[in-house]
Amino acid sequence: MKLFALSNLCFFSSLFLYRIASANADGRETEHAILPPRGWNSYDSFCWIISEQDFLQSADIVAKRLLPHGYEYVVVDYLWYRKKVKDAHIDSEGIDLIDEWGRMVPDPDRWPSSKGGKGFTEVAKKVHDMGLKFGIHVMKGISNQAVNANTLIYDYDKKGPYTEAGRQWRAQDIAIKEKPCAWMPHGFMAVNTKLGAGRAFLRSLHKQYADWSVDFVKHDCAFGDDLDEGEISVVSEVFKGEHNRPIIYSLSPGTSAAPDMAQKINGLANMYRVTGDDWDSWPDVAAHFSVARDFAAANMIGSQGLNGRSWPDLDMLPLGWLTDANSTQGPYRACKLTLDEQKTQMTLWAMAKSPLMFGGDVRKLDDTTYGLITNPTILEIDHYSSNNKEFPYINGGKEGATGPGAGANATGVRSWIATGTQGEIYLAFFNLNNAKTAISAEITDLGKALPGWKLNPSCKGTEIWSGKDFGVMQKSVSTEVETHGCALFVLNCK
Numbered sequence: 001m002k003l004f005a006l007s008n009l010c011f012f013s014s015l016f017l018y019r020i021a022s023a024n025a026d027g028r029e030t031e032h033a034i035l036p037p038r039g040w041n042s043y044d045s046f047c048w049i050i051s052e053q054d055f056l057q058s059a060d061i062v063a064k065r066l067l068p069h070g071y072e073y074v075v076v077d078y079l080w081y082r083k084k085v086k087d088a089h090i091d092s093e094g095i096d097l098i099d100e101w102g103r104m105v106p107d108p109d110r111w112p113s114s115k116g117g118k119g120f121t122e123v124a125k126k127v128h129d130m131g132l133k134f135g136i137h138v139m140k141g142i143s144n145q146a147v148n149a150n151t152l153i154y155d156y157d158k159k160g161p162y163t164e165a166g167r168q169w170r171a172q173d174i175a176i177k178e179k180p181c182a183w184m185p186h187g188f189m190a191v192n193t194k195l196g197a198g199r200a201f202l203r204s205l206h207k208q209y210a211d212w213s214v215d216f217v218k219h220d221c222a223f224g225d226d227l228d229e230g231e232i233s234v235v236s237e238v239f240k241g242e243h244n245r246p247i248i249y250s251l252s253p254g255t256s257a258a259p260d261m262a263q264k265i266n267g268l269a270n271m272y273r274v275t276g277d278d279w280d281s282w283p284d285v286a287a288h289f290s291v292a293r294d295f296a297a298a299n300m301i302g303s304q305g306l307n308g309r310s311w312p313d314l315d316m317l318p319l320g321w322l323t324d325a326n327s328t329q330g331p332y333r334a335c336k337l338t339l340d341e342q343k344t345q346m347t348l349w350a351m352a353k354s355p356l357m358f359g360g361d362v363r364k365l366d367d368t369t370y371g372l373i374t375n376p377t378i379l380e381i382d383h384y385s386s387n388n389k390e391f392p393y394i395n396g397g398k399e400g401a402t403g404p405g406a407g408a409n410a411t412g413v414r415s416w417i418a419t420g421t422q423g424e425i426y427l428a429f430f431n432l433n434n435a436k437t438a439i440s441a442e443i444t445d446l447g448k449a450l451p452g453w454k455l456n457p458s459c460k461g462t463e464i465w466s467g468k469d470f471g472v473m474q475k476s477v478s479t480e481v482e483t484h485g486c487a488l489f490v491l492n493c494k
């Protein structure tokens with residue numbers, strides 16, 4: 001009887017594998033994150049305090065105005081389980097909600113549909129009905145709340161307490177108190193994934209998220225300085241098995257991340273942050289140039305990922321109407337970047353094929369911000385360009401430039417190149433200096449970045465942000481670029 005059941009199982013699982021393999025060969029329909037994911041995340045405009053009502057209202061606007069431009073994920077950022085009591089803040093202790101198994105529970109005052117143990121099921125359903133996909137932020141490991149309560153560990157498969165070696169296991173058996181989350185030391189700590197009970201706990205969390213019909217999990221305090229390969233492997237294994245509902249697995253933050261770190265986990269995830277948090281300050285934007293160059297040079301853009309591909313993530317777009325980190329007042333102020341700085345951010349993010357997660361308040365989406373985040377050329381480059389890399393062969397700026405992102409040769413001017421699906425060349429010039437600067441590239445040098453391309457000595461082209469037609473450019477592409485601004489050329493050189 002047992003033998004029969006086993007061979008039956010083998011028969012069916014080999015059929016299943018065959019189906020996946022043939023689908024891959026035909027049209028990759030089983031692969032996901034084929035393109036860098038795009039969506040809206042609540043953090044930049046609400047920090048942690050968003051409510052169900054505000055979230056669904058925002059999602060509805062995303063569905064109407066941004067989904068047609070590929071922004072398909074709406075993501076609840078962190079601390080949805082924290083009670084919004086007086087003086088609550090981002091590293092409060094003792095006001096998080098957990099269930100009897102030590103798993104985070106949405107705050108029912110902010111998320112009323114979660115009552116009765118439903119978690120985010122109802123929110124996910126409404127989001128799906130809008131044609132969108134639903135994401136949540138989760139922290140690494142186990143909460144201080146669960147460790148203090150010493151809750152039992154849940155065995156998801158047996159639907160009861162996890163037992164091993166003849167006993168039940170509890171939070172304090174798996175928690176590693178010496179490894180708190182570096183940036184939220186009173187909130188969460190690592191779990192010991194060498195223990196069956198540690199792995200069972202993580203499985204009980206992430207299987208539950210899958211049961212809630214979550215499509216995107218942003219897993220924080222697990223990458224960068226807090227890299228936890230053991231935990232990432234366990235979570236990735238859970239999501240790998242979710243054949244019916246592919247879950248995008250996103251790692252955060254990327255403080256001190258370099259390509260060699262990403263190469264340890266890229267096959268286990270779909271996107272991973274390569275910097276710390278990006279807010280609306282020029283040094284934050286400028287700090288992305290060198291790191292984006294390094295990940296492009298290491299061929300990490302669109303490399304192998306969980307059930308598909310993975311993408312270096314330059315973080316959210318804090319444009320439009322925002323709040324501050326650790327604020328409890330919701331969106332109340334305009335983005336502090338100049339318009340040129342905002343164009344620079346959009347252009348670099350697109351040239352590096354970063355996921356695009358808009359962070360501003362969509363209920364107060366002004367026309368300028370809307371134009372930036374839905375610019376058709378930017379979105380085309382972000383999804384469909386190839387050969388993306390820094391282009392070092394430019395002239396301009398002055399030696400000895402200082403300031404954030406001044407560049408390897410410290411001229412304060414930088415450039416990226418990529419190619420389009422119709423043989424066009426995208427060439428972006430960036431001026432990181434504090435004065436208007438002329439930047440140019442010799443057309444013969446474009447070929448140095450595009451081996452095997454036959455290029456004319458002249459190119460026709462348009463600059464996207466000004467809309468200016470540069471006509472036929474002989475020998476060089478050249479223009480003046482505003483302080484912290486950029487020029488984005490679409491060139492035809494064939």
Ligand SMILES: *[C@@H]1O[C@H](CO)[C@@H](O)[C@H](O)[C@H]1NC(C)=O
Nearest residue numbers: 087088089090091325326327
């Ligand atoms: C956040 O704000 C609270 C006051 O509301 C303060 O006590 C706390 O130290 C702040 N935390 C951080 C990380 O800035």
Ligand SMILES: *[C@@H]1O[C@H](CO)[C@@H](O)[C@H](O)[C@H]1NC(C)=O
Nearest residue numbers: 392393394395396397409411
């Ligand atoms: C910057 O460096 C590149 C090569 O690394 C070089 O080709 C280019 O001329 C330099 N730019 C300036 C302005 O010195």
